[in-house]
Amino acid sequence: MTFKHDIVIIGAGLAGLRAAVEAIPSANVAVVSKVLPTRSHSGAAQGGIAAALGNEEEDHWEWHLYDTVKGSDYLGDQDVIEIMVRDAPRAIYELEHMGVPFSRRSDGRIAQRNFGGHTRDYGTAPVRRACYAADHTGRVVLDTLHDECLRRRVRFYAEHHVLSLVFEEKRCAGVVTYNLVSGRLDFLQARAVLLAGGGCGKIFRTTSNAFATTGEMLGLVYQSGLPLQDMEFVQFHPTGLYPLGILISEAARGEGAVLVNGLGERFMERYAPRIRDLAARDVVSRAILTELQAGRGVGGEAYVHLDLTGLGERKIREKLWEVASLARTYAGLDPSRQPIPVAPTCHYLMGGIPTDGDGRVLADEKGNVAPGLYAAGEAACLSVHGANRLGCNSLLDLLVFGRRAGRAMMEEVASREGRISGPVDPVPAVQERLNLLTGQEGRERADDLRQQMQSLMMDQASVFRTEGGLKSAIGLVQRLQERLKRMAIRNRGRIFNYELMEALELQHQLALSEVILTSALHRRESRGAHFREDYPERNDATYLKHTLVFSGLPPRVRYKPVRITRFQPEARDY
Numbered sequence: 001m002t003f004k005h006d007i008v009i010i011g012a013g014l015a016g017l018r019a020a021v022e023a024i025p026s027a028n029v030a031v032v033s034k035v036l037p038t039r040s041h042s043g044a045a046q047g048g049i050a051a052a053l054g055n056e057e058e059d060h061w062e063w064h065l066y067d068t069v070k071g072s073d074y075l076g077d078q079d080v081i082e083i084m085v086r087d088a089p090r091a092i093y094e095l096e097h098m099g100v101p102f103s104r105r106s107d108g109r110i111a112q113r114n115f116g117g118h119t120r121d122y123g124t125a126p127v128r129r130a131c132y133a134a135d136h137t138g139r140v141v142l143d144t145l146h147d148e149c150l151r152r153r154v155r156f157y158a159e160h161h162v163l164s165l166v167f168e169e170k171r172c173a174g175v176v177t178y179n180l181v182s183g184r185l186d187f188l189q190a191r192a193v194l195l196a197g198g199g200c201g202k203i204f205r206t207t208s209n210a211f212a213t214t215g216e217m218l219g220l221v222y223q224s225g226l227p228l229q230d231m232e233f234v235q236f237h238p239t240g241l242y243p244l245g246i247l248i249s250e251a252a253r254g255e256g257a258v259l260v261n262g263l264g265e266r267f268m269e270r271y272a273p274r275i276r277d278l279a280a281r282d283v284v285s286r287a288i289l290t291e292l293q294a295g296r297g298v299g300g301e302a303y304v305h306l307d308l309t310g311l312g313e314r315k316i317r318e319k320l321w322e323v324a325s326l327a328r329t330y331a332g333l334d335p336s337r338q339p340i341p342v343a344p345t346c347h348y349l350m351g352g353i354p355t356d357g358d359g360r361v362l363a364d365e366k367g368n369v370a371p372g373l374y375a376a377g378e379a380a381c382l383s384v385h386g387a388n389r390l391g392c393n394s395l396l397d398l399l400v401f402g403r404r405a406g407r408a409m410m411e412e413v414a415s416r417e418g419r420i421s422g423p424v425d426p427v428p429a430v431q432e433r434l435n436l437l438t439g440q441e442g443r444e445r446a447d448d449l450r451q452q453m454q455s456l457m458m459d460q461a462s463v464f465r466t467e468g469g470l471k472s473a474i475g476l477v478q479r480l481q482e483r484l485k486r487m488a489i490r491n492r493g494r495i496f497n498y499e500l501m502e503a504l505e506l507q508h509q510l511a512l513s514e515v516i517l518t519s520a521l522h523r524r525e526s527r528g529a530h531f532r533e534d535y536p537e538r539n540d541a542t543y544l545k546h547t548l549v550f551s552g553l554p555p556r557v558r559y560k561p562v563r564i565t566r567f568q569p570e571a572r573d574y
């Protein structure tokens with residue numbers, strides 16, 4: 001069937017919902033989510049949202065700007081970072097007014113805590129800048145925004161899987177969805193489409209990300225001939241619960257937990273003498289892996305300890321109960337008495353779909369836009385995080401730029417008169433593609449191919465990379481893409497056909513793996529989360545620029561300049 005809306009938003013995480021709240025008063029808005037909306041990964045965010053409120057101690061947006069630029073290893077675009085950090089206090093108070101139950105100080109003001117890379121006075125000491133609701137911040141903000149959307153009568157298409165973007169003379173005119181419950185394909189027609197489908201952490205074997213984090217929005221954009229930006233920058237969070245990779249929030253270190261190696265040493269003193277365990281994530285992840293490679297893991301194993309025992313039971317119960325519950329459930333230990341085994345886990349994609357400051361998708365390195373198409377959230381790349389994101393800056397990014405995208409779409413919709421003419425019904429072509437896939441003869445299994453992809457990405461493209469490793473990984477990914485053509489789908493049913501959906505996700509994941517590897521291969525330097533053992537230094541003369549990759553055989557790589565307004569690149573130490 002065909003449904004008409006002014007605005008269709010894909011993704012019910014914080015980026016999508018914040019955009020919906022903004023656009024709904026004057027536009028007819030629909031939100032599509034392949035999972036139940038409140039199961040979006042944003043609900044798993046624990047630690048907090050960064051804003052220089054200065055409730056605990058002196059703080060300024062200029063310091064937040066500096067920290068974000070430095071954290072990004074000078075690859076972030078400073079004009080958009082400035083928009084974000086200046087808007088941060090407003091974004092927090094807005095949530096407060098919507099009813100988000102932030103943790104409070106005894107004087108009633110919103111409490112704030114430390115987080116990695118957030119400092120006072122341009123890097124001299126840690127500053128308490130993260131606003132939080134215990135350690136379930138994402139959950140309460142997601143529920144609040146979801147309620148707001150229901151109250152404002154946003155139309156939800158829950159458990160609808162977007163399979164295809166529809167273009168009419170290069171303008172995005174809607175999407176085709178698969179309704180998991182009924183098995184039906186629908187065309188959701190729109191004047192503006194927002195891609196807020198989250199990141200792609202599931203490409204790697206060990207990740208903190210939810211199962212749905214498969215990066216299809218990125219895949220669909222790439223498939224449409226549009227570029228992806230800075231995809232070599234994938235963040236590994238230092239403290240994944242070993243061996244599962246489930247996140248132990250940085251809030252733990254923010255509240256005073258410390259990292260300890262197998263010799264009982266607080267090894268971060270060697271890597272970041274000034275702010276130690278509160279250094280930026282890329283620095284801490286590399287430090288942990290360096291300790292492990294030197295044989296200083298705990299008991300000779302591939303993990304170090306995160307020690308919360310000095311915090312006291314009460315603080316853990318009040319501020320870190322989610323961390324404690326994860327440690328109890330998945331490792332069977334009580335963090336007020338025993339240290340938690342941790343190792344780096346794939347966490348966040350700094351790269352993504354290039355956009356301007358209002359979420360408009362950029363079609364090339366010259367700044368031309370793809371009409372009708374917007375992106376926000378982890379799927380987008382503005383770039384406010386550059387080569388490495390600071391903790392608590394993602395939720396902030398979603399709120400600030402989700403809102404701006406919602407507003408820009410609303411204005412675009414209002415300025416274009418008349419009905420949407422609508423392209424030829426795109427559903428039969430998508431159905432045909434599904435039929436071909438389910439009718440395919442072969443013995444390859446999606447599960448198998450996925451596991452091989454995840455292992456090879458983990459081995460060759462996680463924290464440390466080399467030319468040889470990346471080249472061999474590209475060859476292997478291409479072989480997996482060949483084998484994908486011989487994949488058999490056993491489930492021929494129409495409803496809840498997860499096997500078919502996972503096969504489609506895998507097609508995108510393999511394409512994105514190739515983009516990550518290609519971008520990483522071409523960047524012959526080390527910057528932020530991208531560390532090349534064969535080029536261990538940052539090289540501003542050649543590589544202070546954003547990577548764009550377009551699809552092709554092989555993928556085509558281009559570059560565009562970084563926008564620097566206030567802070568020239570400097571040596572980066574903590």
Ligand SMILES: Cc1cc2nc3c(=O)[nH]c(=O)nc-3n(C[C@H](O)[C@H](O)[C@H](O)COP(=O)(O)OP(=O)(O)OC[C@H]3O[C@@H](n4cnc5c(N)ncnc54)[C@H](O)[C@@H]3O)c2cc1C
Nearest residue numbers: 011012013015034042045047048162198377378392394395
């Ligand atoms: C465990 C964890 C803890 C974190 N903690 C913090 C923190 O404390 N502070 C912070 O700033 N950041 C944190 N982050 C990062 C932050 O939570 C994420 O970057 C952010 O939530 C991403 O939000 P989003 O709106 O872009 O997408 P998501 O919340 O990931 O939502 C994606 C949405 O897209 C939908 N979707 C995807 N593909 C399709 C499709 N094909 N069809 C239909 N729908 C689709 C999904 O159903 C979902 O609704 C954390 C991340 C993790 C994993």
